[in-house]
Structures are given as C-alpha cells and as structure tokens.
Amino acid sequence: MALRLPRDALAPLLVLLLVAVAVHATDATPRLEMVTSAAPGGGVVRELAPRRGDQQHPGLFRQDCAVVAREATAYTEGLELAGDGREAWVFDVDDTTLTNLPYYADTGFGAEPYNATYFEEYVANATAPALPEVLELYEKLLALGIKVVFITGRHDYEREPTVKNLRSAGYHTWEKLVLKPSSLGSSVVPYKSGERQKLVDAGYRIVGNMGDQWSDLVGAPEGDRTFKVPDPMYYVA
Numbered sequence: 213m214a215l216r217l218p219r220d221a222l223a224p225l226l227v228l229l230l231v232a233v234a235v236h237a238t239d240a241t242p243r244l245e246m247v248t249s250a251a252p253g254g255g256v257v258r259e260l261a262p263r264r265g266d267q268q269h270p271g272l273f274r275q276d277c278a279v280v281a282r283e284a285t286a287y288t289e290g291l292e293l294a295g296d297g298r299e300a301w302v303f304d305v306d307d308t309t310l311t312n313l314p315y316y317a318d319t320g321f322g323a324e325p326y327n328a329t330y331f332e333e334y335v336a337n338a339t340a341p342a343l344p345e346v347l348e349l350y351e352k353l354l355a356l357g358i359k360v361v362f363i364t365g366r367h368d369y370e371r372e373p374t375v376k377n378l379r380s381a382g383y384h385t386w387e388k389l390v391l392k393p394s395s396l397g398s399s400v401v402p403y404k405s406g407e408r409q410k411l412v413d414a415g416y417r418i419v420g421n422m423g424d425q426w427s428d429l430v431g432a433p434e435g436d437r438t439f440k441v442p443d444p445m446y447y448v449a
C-alpha cells in the first residue's frame with residue numbers, strides 16, 4: 213500500500229532531505245591522521261591512524277594495506293626459490309614503501325592544490341615514515357633471500373635524501389635503488405617497465421612487483437605477480 217502524506221508535510225520533509233544531503237556532501241574531514249608519539253628507545257614516531265572518534269570507517273586504509281601485504285606474504289611463502297641471489301622484488305617508493313601522509317596532512321588532504329616546492333622540501337627532509345605492513349613484507353623478503361629493488365619516480369638528484377629516508381624508516385638493505393634521470397619526461401610506464409627490463413636482462417627474475425599506482429605495475433616485464441597498494445590520495449597515469 214502506498215504511503216500517503218498530507219500535502220503540507222511534504223515541504224518540511226523536503227527541507228530536511230536537502231539539509232541531510234548538504235551535510236553529507238560537505239563532510240570532507242579526512243579519515244586518517246598522523247599521530248605523533250614517543251618511541252620506546254627515544255625519539256618520535258609518526259604513524260598513520262584512523263581519525264579519533266571516527267567509528268564509521270576505523271582504519272580502513274590500514275586494513276586494506278594489511279590485506280595486500282598478507283596476500284603478498286602468503287605468495288612469497290609458497291614460492292619455490294632457487295636461492296641463487298637472482299630473485300628480486302620490485303618496490304615503488306612514494307606511498308608504497310614510504311607514506312607521504314605527513315605531507316597530505318599538512319596540506320589538508322587534497323584541500324590545497326599540490327605544491328611541488330613544498331613537496332620537494334618534504335622529500336629533502338627525509339622524514340616520511342614506512343607503511344608498516346609493507347615494511348613487514350620487506351623483512352620477510354630479505355629473510356627468504358629475495359633481493360629488493362626500489363624503482364622510484366623520484367629524480368636522481370633526490371638520491372641522498374631518499375637513501376637517508378629509506379634507512380631511517382627501516383629499509384636498511386637493498387640490491388638497487390633506481391631513480392628517474394632528470395632528463396626523462398613524466399611518463400611513468402616506459403621508465404619503470406624499461407628499468408624492469410634492465411633487471412631481467414641482467415639475469416634477475418622479478419618474482420613480485422608492488423606499487424600504489426597502476427603505472428608502477430603495468431608494462432612488460434611486469435614481474436611474476438603484481439600487488440597494488442591502496443592510495444586514497446591520487447592517481448598517476
């Protein structure tokens with residue numbers, strides 16, 4: 213049976229509906245925040261955490277990262293490894309091994325336009341924390357004897373702060389750290405797939421490839437298996 217409302221009840225209901233839609237549309241509060249706490253051995257830890265009081269989507273980003281990392285870990289545990297030092301895992305850097313959420317927290321989580329100058333300062337400061345789930349996977353790979361190769365869209369002139377940041381975040385060992393030559397254009401896929409091809413040509417078998425952008429992963433040789441880390445902030449073609 214159809215619900216019938218008095219005609220003069222419709223106007224207030226319509227107003228309430230419009231207010232509800234407007235409140236929902238303007239609720240742009242980020243669901244993640246950077247939390248600073250004291251490290252056990254001294255110093256300071258900055259890490260991602262669900263927004264305080266956010267009961268609706270507690271830690272979804274971290275949960276999604278954990279799902280991908282668990283899948284990758286299970287995959288590595290099932291590999292039949294030759295152990296010849298030629299099995300490699302390729303990682304992207306920004307928002308894969310390191311998270312740039314501190315930068316985004318400082319710039320309103322996308323509310324402010326991307327600021328290349330400020331982002332370069334942020335990279336130079338070398339303070340980006342690790343994505344904890346990816347750092348755990350990294351340790352697992354090393355324990356299995358798989359070589360780690362970082363292929364990043366960061367430029368070659370950013371090598372020093374990138375090395376410093378990877379080490380301070382816990383990535384202490386790697387086979388190669390490939391940064392993009394400043395002479396190259398902005399196209400990601402030819403650069404990253406080309407660098408993977410160089411690895412294969414040098415005798416490496418890429419058993420896994422992980423990045424936060426599809427452009428980190430597509431383009432032959434992709435590797436035996438690819439893993440996409442969630443990125444709630446941006447898309448790079």
Ligand SMILES: [Mg+2]
Pocket residue numbers: 304305306307308423424425
């Ligand atoms: Mg990235």
